[in-house]
Amino acid sequence: MKHLEKMKFTITVLVAMCLLCAVAAFFLPNAQGMVLSYLAIALAAAVAVLCVAGLAMLLHHPNAAA
Numbered sequence: 001m002k003h004l005e006k007m008k009f010t011i012t013v014l015v016a017m018c019l020l021c022a023v024a025a026f027f028l029p030n031a032q033g034m035v036l037s038y039l040a041i042a043l044a045a046a047v048a049v050l051c052v053a054g055l056a057m058l059l060h061h062p063n064a065a066a
Contacts, residue, residue, distance in 0.1 A: 007054050013045055018043035 014025035018040050 004054060005059065007057075011050050011054075014043050014047045014050070018047065036062055 021036045021040040021043065025033040025040060027033075028036060
C-alpha cells in the first residue's frame with residue numbers, strides 16, 4: 001500500500017532528524033541545547049504517533065502490507 005511506504009519514509013526522516021537534534025543539543029550551550037532537546041522529544045513523539053497509526057492501519061487492513 002502506498003500509504004505505508006510514505007509513512008515508512010516519514011518515520012525514517014523523523015528518526016534521523018531526532019538523532020541529529022539530540023546530538024546537536026548535547027554540544028550546544030544551555031538555551032540552544034534545551035530548545036533542540038525539546039525538538040528531539042517532539043520528533044520522537046511524532047515517530048511514536050506514526051508507528052501507532054501504521055500499526056492500526058495494518059490491523060485494519062491485514063493484506064495491506066503485501
